[in-house]
Amino acid sequence: MAKILPFSPERLRADAEASAAAFPPFLAEAERLAATVLMGAHGRRRAGMGETFWQYRPATPGDSLAAIDWRHSARSDHLYIRQTEWEAAQTVWLWCDRSASMRYASKLALCSKRERAAVLSAALAILLGRGGERIAAMGTDAGNPGFGAAHLERVLAALGREDPADAGAPPSVETTGGGRAVFISDFFGDLALLEESMAAFANHGVTGLLLQITDPSEESFPFQGRVRFESMGGALTYETDRADALREDYRNALAARRDRLERLAAASGWRFSIHHTDQSAAPALLWLAGGLSQRMA
Amino acid sequence: MLSFGPVAFLQPLFLIGLLALPLLWWLLRATPPAARTERFPAVRVLLGLEDRERTPERTPWWLLLLRLLAAAALLLAFAQPVLNPKERLSGSDPLLIVMDGGWGSAPDWRLRRAAALEIIDQAQHADRPVALAILAEPAGQAGRSAPVSFSEAGAIEERLAALDPRPWRPDPQALIARLPQIGAFDTVWLHDGLDHPGAEALLEALDTRGQVTLYGPQALPMALGPAVIEEGALRVPVLRAEAGSEQTIAVGAYGARDGGPERLLTRAEAVFAEDETETMAQIELPLELRNGLSRLSIPSEPHAGAVQLFDERFQRRRLALVSGERQSEAAALLSSLHYLRAALDPHAAYEEMSLAQALDGDVDGIVMADIGRMDEETAGSLSEWVEGGGLLVRFAGPQLAAYAAERALDRRLRQVRDPLLPVILRGGGRDLGGALSWSEPQGLRAFEPEGPFAGLPVTQEVSVSRQVLAEPEPELAQKVWASLADGTPLVTAAPLGQGQIVLFHVSANASWSSLPLSGLFVQMMERLIAVTPALSAREAVLAEDLSAWRPVSLLAADGSLSPADPSAAPVTGAELSAGVRPGLAPGRYESEQAVLALNAMQEGEGLAPRPAPPRGVRAQILAQTGEQILKPPLLALGLGLLILDILAALFVAGRLRGNLGAAAALAMMIALPVLSIPEPSRAQDREEPGAASLLDIDPAERRAATETVLAYMRTGDRNVDRISEAGLRGLGLILRSRTSIEPGEPAAVDIDRDEIMLYSMIYWPITATQPDLSSEAVRKLNAFIRGGGMLVVDTRDAHQSIGRSDGPNAPHLRRLVGALDLPSLMNPPDDHTLTRSFYLLSEFPGRHRSTNIWVEAITPSHEGAVNANDGVSPILIGGNDWAGAWAVDEQGRDLLPMTSERQREFAFRFGINLAMYVYTGNYKSDQVHLPTIVERLGN
Incomplete structure (x- = not known):
């Protein structure tokens, strides 16, 4: 478990530098993860608006005459339409929770939630960057959508930085409409803030993905005896004499919270999934990539 | 000091702290055990939850009780409670402390010293001058003859701390004269409970001067009287001062065997009947062990009175063996003394000497084998010697x-x-079963019940074919100790003066009878030695002996024997004969002729309890436990409870869940040593090794005696020893597969320690590092090669020598083997038995192929005849590294490379020939000559 330190600018800077120092392995893993996804579904091979030739297809009734490629059609008896590859850039609003709450890693976990969220976000950013999408890392200095290698680098660097907040909430952003949103967090913060943010996106017709990353011990609640629970930032405490008696209640409460998240997502056309830090990151990335590409067609 | 019944507190102020306990109660009650803090991100999920089982926010009552107990125990500990506090002295006169200080005080000396120190301490607090008188202090010591003077307590405390009890009895008489002439004083007398001459007079004298308090021991000491040998058994009187209940006392017999360290040989039990103060313990020991007996003691009584030291009187008898025959070494088994030597060896020290030497020397008995006529002078002095108490054993024979x-x-x-x-x-004797007689060789009749042989089992294996006969005479029947089945005497005896003459009517060798060959002969000799008087040490101490006796080792009061100061002044025999007294410690004393053991308890000396004190004298018992300071156990208890409290608090906080068993074990581990109350250690605890192990046979020796075992000499060089072992193992495997010799695992022989007579062949690799043989080793090896064994000496350096020149190990060969008594050597001729005992060989290769081999020379006189070793050379010397060629590992794979495998095969063939030669010796030698023999028979 990472040591929780009181907030101060110096500390933040130290943390940021420490994070930056740890960046290359984190990036390497993200690259590796992104490569596995590329091997499977090749992102954006479909016809659309663009300049690069994509395919000829036989013309069907309803096709505009102007779309017919006469030069190709002249070689045969059929009419063909020349399609170019879809190159329209989407904007993906990426929110990776970097708050204190994410820094938790129990003995059962492979890594901290923070690390996993960063890896997934970075891998997604790399994938999207390759696809030429515009990425915005919400709540960071790379918060404005952009593309290109320099922007990607900025996004990746921003993902490595720490957020001193106790629990994370997506910042509200001014969207220009369109695009997709990806929220990666444990969603242990105030759900009202999340709701607000999602509503703001929905107003602009932006749908997205919610990925909840939890630690295995947050699932199983393996505590016993007299325990004083303290949130990672120390903002919230809860004391019990018999933690083991509390287990069932806790699980129910967690399920209820997820239920609410699911309903929230369904209501605004979002999708919700859960990922545990004792699992491999690849399926989660597949889910993210798949979820994005599905509706981008 | 504050006291409640048997408990007193030296620092009662701390008890006030107990008043604070209720406050502690209140404080502890309010503070529940601290919760453990866990970082947990999902606290928000928990926030709405209701804690179902909330325990009260208070310490559980049992935890509270535990803590209060711990606090109370610590407070009580600091108040320094004392159990059974000592009684405090009253009065203000000067105080005289009298201590017996003899061996009777030794068992509880610490207690006595502590009691005396306590009394001095009290006197010091009361500003009373103190004097200390030790009744056992010998004359000449400081303050002994000066009158008692009272002084400050400090100096006396120092003197007391350095004081040890003395290994003799106290002398109360001497103190009377030293008492101050005027002035009153009180007396505390720490006595040992025994009555000593003058004690009553001293008590009276002290009683007239002031209050006398006597402190006696809880139990009176027991003692051992001088041991005696009665009817061949060793008995020792056990004495106690007071007749009382029935009591069984163990007596330990200690001794050394073969010069080893002293150890417990056996235990005997002495049983006191209800009203007995003296009883006998019978020490059952084989004579062989009895000979080595050095002391008897009562292990439960650690003082000098319970120790009886032994000197030569109880140790090995010295016998002179006198033979009438001419000494001839070649026929050892035919010597008339051979069987005597073998039978006497375990039980007695013997020496072969001429009769004149025997009469001059200090011997207890003379054994004469087949001596007939003696010149007048010798006969006269011999009968004089016997009349003086000697035992003369004679064996018949041709000369007699x-x-x-x-x-x-x-x-x-x-x-x-x-x-x-x-x-x-x-x-003329009688010839039974000879060619010209009708009679059969005679067996034995049961032994006469009066003689020393009574009860020995008569074996049928003994038969007598020749004997000398006694003329019938009236007293003959009383003289017979053993007779043949037909009634003719076999052993007769008659007293002469104080001594005795015993005649065996057969010869001491096996030519007249098979008696010397039987085990019965050994038993008969043992019985004979048991009745042999201890002549040599008998008259060692005479009242008028003025020669100097030097103390060798002296007995301390606690019964331990330690070497005497070499500069200690010698005493005269006259002084010794007067027995132990203050200044003359018991122990072993040595003169030029003998060693004498002087014991604390002399013949006729008894133990008597101290008579009841007169009226007005306070008598008390020195408490065995005495004051017991309760602080350490209470402190330990308090700390233990605190540790329990930590564990309990952890348990309440839920940190021990899941491994409760481990936690309980941990608690026990911590609590047990802390809670076990330290007991005062007993300095006198002694370790006594079991006696049974003495009679055990070394397993290696047992194996050597029951199996065929090839042996090698342990040289100390690990590599060489490893190859020797592997080599003999390889040879053993080959022997098993090809011949009827089936050796077991090879044995390593440590020449200084192991018995080598059990082996037939010893392989001896020569190394530069092996130290010179000790004289004992040389003796053993000489006996080994003379007794039929064969040494195979391997210098392993044939590859480093050219032609017949010496290899580098030759100097070491000379250094080691040269010390032995070897016959003349030669290179084996082509027709030597070694070349044809199994395979036909022309050379004896090992890893090297030198022909420079040496065996015993066959001198012309020996050729075809029997040499000392039945035609088998007792030694084979070569340098071919045979073991290296034979060496195999545990799986039977060859260890060392050879120039050719063919040579390895020939090395094995040589090994087989060697083994055949060693084990079948002269038979194979005869086989070599078989053609000649057959040819002769045919003619």
Whole structure:
């Protein structure tokens, strides 16, 4: 478990530098993860608006005459339409929770939630960057959508930085409409803030993905005896004499919270999934990539 | 000091702290055990939850009780409670402390010293001058003859701390004269409970001067009287001062065997009947062990009175063996003394000497094998010696038979008994079962119940074919100790003066009878030695002996024997004969002739309890436990409870869940040593190794005696030893597969320690590092090669020598083997038995192929005849590294490379020939000559 330190600018800077120092392995893993996804579904091979030739297809009734490629059609008896590859850039609003709450890693976990969220976000950013999408890392200095290698680098660097907040909430952003949103967090913060943010996106017709990353011990609640629970930032405490008696209640409460998240997502056309830090990151990335590409067609 | 019944508190102020306990109660009650803090991100999920089982926010009552107990125990500990506090002295007169200080005070000396120190301490607090008088302090010591003077307590405390009890009895008489002439004083007398001469007079004298308080021991000491040998058994009187209940006392017999360290040989039990103060303990020990006995003691009584030291009187008898025959070494088994030597060896020290030497020397008995006529002078001095108490054992033989025949022819002497023979012998012996007689060799009849052989089992294996006969005479029946089945005497005995003459009517070798061959002979010799008087040490101490006796080792009061100060002044025999007294410690004393053990308890000395004190004298018992300071156990208890409290708090906080068993074990581990109350250690605890192990046979020796075992000499060089072992293992495997010799695992022989007579062949690799042989080792090896063993000496350096020159190990060969008594050597001729005992060989290769091999030379006189070793060379010297060629590992794979495998095969063939040669010796030698023998028989 990472040591929780009181907030101060110096500390933040130290943390940021420490994070930056740890960046290359984190990036390497993200690259590796992104490569596995590329091997499977090749992102954006479909016809659309663009300049690069994509395919000829036989013309069907309803096709505009102007779309017919006469030069190709002249070689045969059929009419063909020349399609170019879809190159329209989407904007993906990426929110990776970097708050204190994410820094938790129990003995059962492979890594901290923070690390996993960063890896997934970075891998997604790399994938999207390759696809030429515009990425915005919400709540960071790379918060404005952009593309290109320099922007990607900025996004990746921003993902490595720490957020001193106790629990994370997506910042509200001014969207220009369109695009997709990806929220990666444990969603242990105030759900009202999340709701607000999602509503703001929905107003602009932006749908997205919610990925909840939890630690295995947050699932199983393996505590016993007299325990004083303290949130990672120390903002919230809860004391019990018999933690083991509390287990069932806790699980129910967690399920209820997820239920609410699911309903929230369904209501605004979002999708919700859960990922545990004792699992491999690849399926989660597949889910993210798949979820994005599905509706981008 | 504050006291409640048997408990007193030295620092009662701390008890006030107990008043604070209720406050502690209140404080502890309010503070529940601290919760453990867990970082947990999902606290928000928990926030709405209701805690179902909330325990009260208070400490559980049992935890509270535990903490209060711990606090109370610590407070009580600091108040320094004392159990059974000592009684405090009253009065203000000067105080005289009298201590016996003899061996009777030794068992509880610490207690006595502590009691005396306590009394001095009290006197110091009361500003009373103190004097200390030790009754056992010998004359000449400081303050002994000066009158008692009272002084400050400090100096006396120092003197007391350095004081040890003395290994003799106290002398109360001497103190009377030293008492101050005027002035009153009180007396505390720490006595040992025994009555000593003058004690009553001293008590009276002290009683007239002031209050006398006597402190006696809880139990009176027990003692051992001088041991005696009665009817062949060793008995020791056990004494106690007070008749009382029935009591069983263990007596330990200690001794050294073969010069080893002293150890417990056996235990005997002495049983006191209800009203007995003296009883006997019978020490059952084989004579062989009894010979090595050095002391008897009562292990439960650690003082000098319970120790009886032994000197030569109880140790090995010295016998002189005198033989009439000419010494000839070649026929060792035919020597008339051979069987005597073998039978006497375990039980007695013997020496072969001439009769004149025997009479001059200090011997307890003389054994004469087949001596007939003696010159007048010798006979005279011999009978004088016997009259003085000696034991003369005679064996018949051709010379004695001839002497008897000669005597029978002389008419004057015919009916007169030779004073040095128990009976009149008839001229001419009897030949039973010979070619010209009808009678069969005779067996034995049961032994006479009066004689020393009574009860020995008669074996049928003994048969007598020749004997000398006794003339019938009226007293003959009383003289017979053993007889043949037909009633003719076999052993007769007659007293002469204080001594005794015993005659065996057969020879001491096996030519007349098979008696010397039987185990019975050994038993008979043992019985004979048991009745042999201890002549050599008997008159060692005479009252008028003025020669100097030097103390060798002295007995301390606690019964331990330690070497005497070499500069200690010698004492005269006259002083020794007067027994132990203040200044003359018991122990072993040595003069030029003998060693004498002087014991604390002398013949006729008894133990008497101290008579009841007169009226007005306070008598108390020195408490065995005495004051017991309760602080350490209470402190330990308090700390233990605190540790329990930590564990309990952890348990309440839920940190021990899941491994409750481990936690309980941990608690026990911590609590047990802390809670076990330290007991005062007993300095006198002694370790006594079991006696049973003495009679055990070394398993290696047992194996060597029951199996065929090839042995190698341990050289100390690990590599060489490893190859020797592997080599003999390889040879053993080959022997098993090809021949009927089936050796077991090879044995390593440590020449200094192991018995080598059990082996037939010893392989001896020569190394530069092996130290020179000790004289004992040389003796063993000489006996080994003379007794039929064979040494295979391997210098392993044939590859480093050219032609017949010496290899680098040759100097070490000379250094080691040269010390032995070897026959002359030669290179084996082509027709040597070694070349054809199994395979036909022309050379004896090992890893090297030198022909420079040496065996015993076959001298012309030995050729075809029997040499000392039945035609087998006792030694083989070579440098071919045979073991290296034979060496295999545990799986039977060859260890070392050879120039050719063919050579390895020939090395094995040589090994087989060697083993055959060693084990079948002369038979194979005869086989070599078989053609010649057959040819002769055919003619």
